[in-house]
Amino acid sequence: MFHVAPTTRKRKVRIATTSLSGCFGCHMSLLDIDERLLALAELVEFDRSPITDIKHCGPCDIAIVEGGVCNAENVHVLRELRANAKVLVALGACAVNGGLPAQRNHLDVGECLTRVYTHRSEGMKGSVPSDPELPLLLDKVHPINEVVRVDYFVPGCPPSGDAIWKYLTDLIDGRIPRLEHPMLRFD
């Protein structure tokens, strides 16, 4: 498995992040490392990420993916990250196993949409959104390892700031990253 070479410390480690079918909770948790953000800023620079607002990612060392894959756009973004990153990390329950959005997986997606958008109280009749701008919904929500190869998994909903910090610094320093009790959690 790849590690980010500790020898090239002069060059900053380039990180891309994205939130697919997630709630941004994992990104909020990343910000929860508080003042360690300053230390992180010394070590890394960001490519495509909600933090930079860069829309397409270029070659980078680490891609951090929050959220599962629920629509066609998620597939494209995820593939782009995989193609550009040396190491891809699934961050959080949704990326790891589909998470709460995958609770719809035993239901028919068409029926879900009809139920949500058309079965409303009187005077609030709606229809299933069909704007061509909207990405096509997949019939199931997939963990990201069903779409691309994933190097590391960090479970948690969201993983704590401490867990993310431990994992990232392990990776950046070239150690095999490891989470144990009490940092390893699924909730």
Place this chain on the structure above:
Amino acid sequence: MSDYETFLLDGRPVRFERGQTILEAALAAGHYIPNLCHHPEFKPHGSCKLCTIKVNGRYGSACTVKAMPGQEVSSDTPELNGNRRVLLQMLFVEGSHFCPGCEKSGNCALQALAYDLEMLTPHYAHFYPSRPLDASHPDVLIDFNRCIMCELCVRASREVDGKNVFALAGRGVASHVVVNSPSGKLADTDFALTDKAAHICPVGAILPKRVGFAVPIGSRTYDVDAISTLAERRATEEA
């Protein structure tokens, strides 16, 4: 009396009493062997295979194999722990385990074992079963999507409560736990909150109502201590 018998567990001598299983003896001596369908108050079930060990080089279930003098048992090895992780992954994908939305999170033996064995991903393709919830009973909720078929509820209801509320039905991949009533609903049985079976489920399949979040997430049993640490401490306290 000075003459006691021992076997070797991962190279350390473990004392045992005649009739004890390897798991019972190991747990009593404060050495944790992962286990899921075992319960100290019930006869061994031997179904989950999480406790698989090697006895004199051959695989066996620690919860069913009797301790014998001189046995060489290995348990905490990369090979056996790797197999255990695979078993856990299969249990996770076979049901619907959305821990962040589960009342049992933090008190769940399946989850605690996954933490202990550092299962980071369920890896396999999910089944996403569609088993309807049963909220018919006034005091207890059932979500069999999280059932791991340890049969502890079946055993407790039959052997302790004398009621036979639960049963295992179907074969192979189609096996599942059912409620023994004409409607299949828990409300149509004589099940009661005071039953042993209402409190024995190691996962979030049989849940007493209205107490789900009495203890907040983060302060629950296995949030505080790893399942192995807890078992080892319990042994020290009992000794």
